[in-house]
Every structure is written in C-alpha cells, then in structure tokens.
Amino acid sequence: MxxxxxxxxxxxxxxxxxxxxxxxxxxxxxxxxxxxxxxxxxxxxxxxxxxxxxxxxxxxxxxxxxxxxxxxxxxxxxxxxxxxxxxxxxxxxxxxxxxxxxxxxxxxxxxxxxxxxxxxxxxxxxxxxxxxxxxxxxxxxxxxxxxxxxxxxxxxxxxxxxxxxxxxxxxxxxxxxxxxxxxxxxxxxxxxxxxxxxxxxxxxxxSFLRSALQAALISALISIVIGFIFSRRLTKPIRKINEAAKVIANGNFSERINIDSRDEIGELAGTFNHMVVELENIESARREFIANVSHELRTPMTSIKGFVDGILDGTIPHERQERYLKIVRDETERLNRLVNNLLDMARFESGEYRLSMARFDVVETMRRCVISLVRFIEEKNIRIVASFDRESMHVEADQDSIERVIYNLLHNAIKFSRQDGEIRVGVREDREAVRVSVSDDGIGIAEDELKSIWERFYKSDKSRGQDKTGTGLGLSIIRNIINEHKQKIHVFSRLGEGTTFEFTLRRADGP
Ligand SMILES: Nc1ncnc2c1ncn2[C@@H]1O[C@H](COP(=O)(O)OP(=O)(O)O)[C@@H](O)[C@H]1O
Ligand SMILES: [Mg+2]
Known part of the structure; x- marks a missing residue:
C-alpha cells in the first residue's frame, strides 16, 4: 500500500x-x-x-x-x-x-x-x-x-x-x-x-469542535500539498540516480548525475559519481591489461613462428639453425616466465595467495640469490659488495616469496648496470625490522618515472632499449609480496647515477 x-x-x-x-x-x-x-x-x-x-x-x-x-x-x-x-x-x-x-x-x-x-x-x-x-x-x-x-x-x-x-x-x-x-x-x-x-x-x-475540525482539515490539506511538493523534490533526484545506475549497469561509464543539493541525496549523488569514476578506471585498467598481455604474448610468438617457418621452409640454412633455435628457446622461456608471472599476479589480486610464514636466515637467502645469478654478474664483470650486520639474520616471512623479491631486485640491478659496474647488497638490523637493500650504479630512473615503475607492464623507455627480455611485471609482483607481509619497500634513484631498492622484514629474535 x-x-x-x-x-x-x-x-x-x-x-x-x-x-x-x-x-x-x-x-x-x-x-x-x-x-x-x-x-x-x-x-x-x-x-x-x-x-x-x-x-x-x-x-x-x-x-x-x-x-x-x-x-x-x-x-x-x-x-x-x-x-x-x-x-x-x-x-x-x-x-x-x-x-x-x-x-x-x-x-x-x-x-x-x-x-x-x-x-x-x-x-x-x-x-x-x-x-x-x-x-x-x-x-x-x-x-x-x-x-x-x-x-x-x-x-x-x-x-x-x-x-x-x-x-x-x-x-x-x-x-x-x-x-x-x-x-x-x-x-x-x-x-x-x-x-x-x-x-x-x-x-x-x-463551536470549538467545529473550528478545530476545520483547522484540522485545512492543515491536513496543506500538509498534503507540502508533502507532495517535498516528496517530489526528494524522489526526483532518487529517480535520477536510479536511471543513471541502469545506464551504467549497461557499461556506459560516461554517465554522471547532476544534483547540487547539499543534503544526503546530494552526498549520495557525489558518492555515486565517484563510484562511476572508479568503475571507469577499473574498466580502462582492464582493457589496458588485456592489450598489454596480448602485446607481450604476440612479440615472442611472432619471432618464434618466424624462425620455425624459416627452418622448415629452408630459408634458414642448416648450419645457422642452431643459433635460431636457441633464440626460439629463449623466447619460449620468456613466454613461460610471463605466463607464470601473470598467474601469480592473478593469485595476488584475487587474494588467493597465502603466505606461509616461517623463520629463516635472510643473509643466507641473499647469498643464494647472488650465486644463482653469477652467470650474469660475470658476463658484465660486476663487482658485488656485501655489507651484512651479522653473518646470519633471521626474519619471520614467507621464504619462497622473499627469495623471489631479492632475486628480482638483483636481476634488475644487474640488468640495468653498466659493464664493470658495482652492486651493493645489504642486510641491516633495526630495532624491530631487518632492512634488505640492493643498490646499483647503473642507468638510474628518472624522477617522473619513479612512481610508474610499480605498475604492471611498466618499462621505462630507456630500459626498453637495453633490456628486451623484461615483462614489466617484476616490481609489481614484488610490491604485492611486500604488502602482503605488511612491510614497506622504497626506491631511491637518480638518472645516470644508480638505483637503490630497500625493503623491511619482521625480525625473528634469537640466533
Ligand atoms: N635497478 C634498476 N635501475 C634502473 N631502472 C630500474 C631498476 N629496476 C627497475 N627499473 C625500472 O623499472 C621497470 C620495471 O621493472 P620490473 O617491474 O622489474 O620489470 P622488468 O624487469 O621486466 O623490466 C624497468 O623496466 C625499469 O625501467
Ligand atoms: Mg624485473
């Protein structure tokens, strides 16, 4: 009723x-x-x-x-x-x-x-x-x-x-x-x-009853008229919001509502518009993501197809086949890495990623990462300078994902270092935290790019020239991992002088 x-x-x-x-x-x-x-x-x-x-x-x-x-x-x-x-x-x-x-x-x-x-x-x-x-x-x-x-x-x-x-x-x-x-x-x-x-x-x-009845009748009439006007004014913007919501539900994010009352309804309209902007951002991020992924997948696949075709139809002579097959293998590995990274990212974003916290020696992890990258270090003749507060320092974290963070930071540092450069790795103790840092004296990052490096698929223009194997997902995953640990990660960099990444971990006391 x-x-x-x-x-x-x-x-x-x-x-x-x-x-x-x-x-x-x-x-x-x-x-x-x-x-x-x-x-x-x-x-x-x-x-x-x-x-x-x-x-x-x-x-x-x-x-x-x-x-x-x-x-x-x-x-x-x-x-x-x-x-x-x-x-x-x-x-x-x-x-x-x-x-x-x-x-x-x-x-x-x-x-x-x-x-x-x-x-x-x-x-x-x-x-x-x-x-x-x-x-x-x-x-x-x-x-x-x-x-x-x-x-x-x-x-x-x-x-x-x-x-x-x-x-x-x-x-x-x-x-x-x-x-x-x-x-x-x-x-x-x-x-x-x-x-x-x-x-x-x-x-x-x-006579009182008569005039009171008259008054009641008149005030009832006035109330109805006023009520009518007011509820019209009240329901009109609500109807507007309703209409807009329907349009937006159909995927048209350009719709905005224009209500300038200062009451709760005006506030609701403001919140609504804000929500639409956010939805629009999410939608464009999604589109961009798909475009990026397709682009990243297409490049290696085109070259793989090109080389394989060349080998099959004899355009590539027999004696050069091995060289091209190696390129095909590298590209396949890159594809593999990319897909794995994408899967990881999807797991982070859906909140599916579960950390299994344990106590482990982060200095030891650092050493292992350096060793596993020794081929690239030697290729560029890079000097590694280590400064650890103690020989072993224990932290409370998810070991695999921290290893991945350090590996990725080191890998970036090597990638963006000059020939004969120097990389400093540090593990220091704070009151409650352990600080892990990786510094290089490589190409550095321009100030206006510092914010963007954490974005998915972001690769600076400069690095694109040097590094063709990156996917631009590494730092984004690193930040997800550190956030998941409720810890902090910072970057300090100067273009042409070098870059330092430093993150914290929770200290696990005792030896
Ligand atoms: N140590 C570094 N020195 C200079 N630039 C860096 C460094 N680490 C990261 N970057 C910049 O940040 C971008 C994103 O890094 P990352 O997410 O690891 O992607 P990728 O390594 O696949 O390029 C890099 O492309 C590069 O431009
Ligand atoms: Mg990287």
Whole structure:
C-alpha cells in the first residue's frame, strides 16, 4: 500500500494531524469545563450554604410551619436564581425536599419521574417525619456525597448518571454534605444537591469542535500539498540516480548525475559519481591489461613462428639453425616466465595467495640469490659488495616469496648496470625490522618515472632499449609480496647515477 516515499510521507502527515487534533480537542474540553463553571460552582455552593441556614432554623424550631415555608422558599429562590434543580437529601437517599426553577418544569418532571420510587413527591414534601417518604431510585445519586466529610462538596459536569441525558447539554452538579447535632444529641446528616444546566459549555464545545475540525482539515490539506511538493523534490533526484545506475549497469561509464543539493541525496549523488569514476578506471585498467598481455604474448610468438617457418621452409640454412633455435628457446622461456608471472599476479589480486610464514636466515637467502645469478654478474664483470650486520639474520616471512623479491631486485640491478659496474647488497638490523637493500650504479630512473615503475607492464623507455627480455611485471609482483607481509619497500634513484631498492622484514629474535 505504501510503496512510494510520497504515500508514506502523506500517511505520516495525516497521522500527525489526527493525533494533534485529538490531543488539542481533549485538552480544550478539560479546560473549557473548568473555566466556564468555576464562577458558577462558587455561586451554587454559597446558595447551598444559604439553604443550610434555613435547614438549621427549621430543625431548631421543631419543624414549625413558618420554618418549613422559609426553608422551601429558600430552595425555590435558589432554583429560580440559578435556573437550577435543588434537592435536599436525607440519609439512605430519602428525598426530603425538591425545588426547581419555574422555567424548568418539564425537565423537573422527567427528573422527578426517575428520582422516586413511590410516586412523585409534592413540592411541599415534609423534610422529616409525617407524610409519605420518597426515595432516590439510584444509589449512585447520593452515595458518594454521604461519604464526604461534613462541609465538603463534590462537583461534576455531565448528565449526572444519565438523569439529564435527555436535555442534550451538560449539567453542573454540586453536592455538599452537612451535619447538625440535634437537641437529643443525635446527628442529623443531609446533602444539598444543586444541578444547573450548562448549555454554554456545550455551545463552547460545539463551536470549538467545529473550528478545530476545520483547522484540522485545512492543515491536513496543506500538509498534503507540502508533502507532495517535498516528496517530489526528494524522489526526483532518487529517480535520477536510479536511471543513471541502469545506464551504467549497461557499461556506459560516461554517465554522471547532476544534483547540487547539499543534503544526503546530494552526498549520495557525489558518492555515486565517484563510484562511476572508479568503475571507469577499473574498466580502462582492464582493457589496458588485456592489450598489454596480448602485446607481450604476440612479440615472442611472432619471432618464434618466424624462425620455425624459416627452418622448415629452408630459408634458414642448416648450419645457422642452431643459433635460431636457441633464440626460439629463449623466447619460449620468456613466454613461460610471463605466463607464470601473470598467474601469480592473478593469485595476488584475487587474494588467493597465502603466505606461509616461517623463520629463516635472510643473509643466507641473499647469498643464494647472488650465486644463482653469477652467470650474469660475470658476463658484465660486476663487482658485488656485501655489507651484512651479522653473518646470519633471521626474519619471520614467507621464504619462497622473499627469495623471489631479492632475486628480482638483483636481476634488475644487474640488468640495468653498466659493464664493470658495482652492486651493493645489504642486510641491516633495526630495532624491530631487518632492512634488505640492493643498490646499483647503473642507468638510474628518472624522477617522473619513479612512481610508474610499480605498475604492471611498466618499462621505462630507456630500459626498453637495453633490456628486451623484461615483462614489466617484476616490481609489481614484488610490491604485492611486500604488502602482503605488511612491510614497506622504497626506491631511491637518480638518472645516470644508480638505483637503490630497500625493503623491511619482521625480525625473528634469537640466533
Ligand atoms: N635497478 C634498476 N635501475 C634502473 N631502472 C630500474 C631498476 N629496476 C627497475 N627499473 C625500472 O623499472 C621497470 C620495471 O621493472 P620490473 O617491474 O622489474 O620489470 P622488468 O624487469 O621486466 O623490466 C624497468 O623496466 C625499469 O625501467
Ligand atoms: Mg624485473
């Protein structure tokens, strides 16, 4: 039902309006009751006290006829003055006297018919003794009042347990309890009950209800209009992002979204655009990678095919075949190296590569690498200068991959050294790390190229001329290995003066 942001917002707004309306109306109902009735309450309570005076007179004068008349007149006056019904109630709900305003005969009649058990009392019913006794039919009408302490009153607004329901408006009901000690020492307890209609309360309630309803309706309408505009503004950019995402999913990375709001949606659009740029980079890196790989594969394969064809069709004479076959073998080896390197790289990048950490002597590893490259060292008549802090230094690392790092660095150093050059290899101890370095005094690397050498397939223009066997993957793999060890590798180089690579390894203490 509430599938769109718009419908959700409208639903929330309407709920808020209803809740506010209900709260406001009930607050008002409570408030209006007390405001309108407060003056009246005091008036009729005073009237009750006034009747009480005559009641005492009546009791003091042994129920004389004059006193009876005075009491009845006091009650009638009150009824007339306050437009109310006045009852004098004795214990057990005995109705001693009933008076009411002349304008209220009709109501009084219906009230009276409900009040009494045994026919209607005459307006001149005797307060005590003699004549028939009348009884309030419903206990609720007097029970609470008799539970009050003497002189205490209770007020309520409403239909007084249904008695005044037919009138259609609320009544102010006041009951006050009195007690008089008679000459014989006994207590005479009675309640004066005064009921005044409050059409004013009803009127105020109705007119308030009407205007509150109008206000609620208007605010609901305004909320819906505002909600409509706002959710439009909110959902429009979301829809834009959605559209853009679909276009991008189809491989069109040139798509950007143009939202310049400064809220979360604007932020989302910014992040989205950033993501698209990154995706575009990944995509172009992927394309470049494929182009590089194909290029690297094609060059040796073309020459292999050329030589093999030449041998087969006799273009290459028999006595020169061996020389060309050796080239074919070298190229095959290069292809092999390339493919192995590519596989390794793929393993690194997919996170498949697992280091098997062990404690080993890195000085020993260095020696082994130098020895395995001795053919190339001698070819170029390079002098190797070793500086080791100690004869053996142990580290905690993956031995095979570290051997590969050192081998590759040495191999590069030899490759990019001059004839009769010098290579310094060092293993030094730090507080926590062992630093391994390989320095040469070869061609060096231009400053603007220093960053790029770590990239896959990167070979500097200069090195391309000197070295045709490289794949440009060596340093990229080296960096992957060192990163995987959570260690650091740095390069320092000056064009024409030489290059130093240095990396750290975790020291394994003890001999
Ligand atoms: N010791 C060095 N001296 C000068 N240039 C170097 C040295 N080591 C690496 N480079 C530069 O970095 C590039 C990338 O090296 P590498 O990733 O090992 O690839 P490759 O050895 O296959 O060329 C080299 O082509 C070269 O330009
Ligand atoms: Mg290399």
């Amino acid at each position: 509430f599938k769109t942001i718009f419908s959700k917002q409208i639903a929330i707004l309407i709920v808020i309006v209803i809740v506010a309306f209900t709260a406001e109306t009930s607050m008002f109902f409570l408030f209006i009751n007390s405001v309108i009735s407060r003056d009246k309450e005091n008036d009729i309570e005073n009237a009750a006290d006034n009747i009480d005076i005559f009641m005492r007179l009546y009791l003091d004068n042994q129920s004389s006829r004059t006193a009876t008349n005075q009491l009845r007149m006091a009650m009638e006056r009150t009824g007339e003055l306050h437009e109310s019904i006045v009852m004098l109630i004795g214990e057990e709900g005995r109705l001693l006297l009933l008076a009411s305003s002349g304008s209220m005969r009709a109501t009084t009649a219906t009230v009276r018919s409900r009040l009494t058990l045994e026919g209607a009392p005459s307006d001149g019913a005797q307060p005590s003794g003699g004549g028939p006794s009348y009884q309030l039919s419903d206990e609720r009408l007097y029970q609470r009042a008799f539970q009050l302490t003497d002189g205490q009153s209770e007020k309520s607004i409403g239909d007084f347990f249904g008695i005044f329901r037919d009138t259609g408006y609320p009544w102010l009901n006041m009951q006050k309890k009195y007690s008089i000690t008679l000459a014989d020492g006994s207590d005479f307890v009675y309640v004066i009950s005064i009921h005044t209609p409050m059409p004013l309360v009803q009127d105020a309630r109705m």
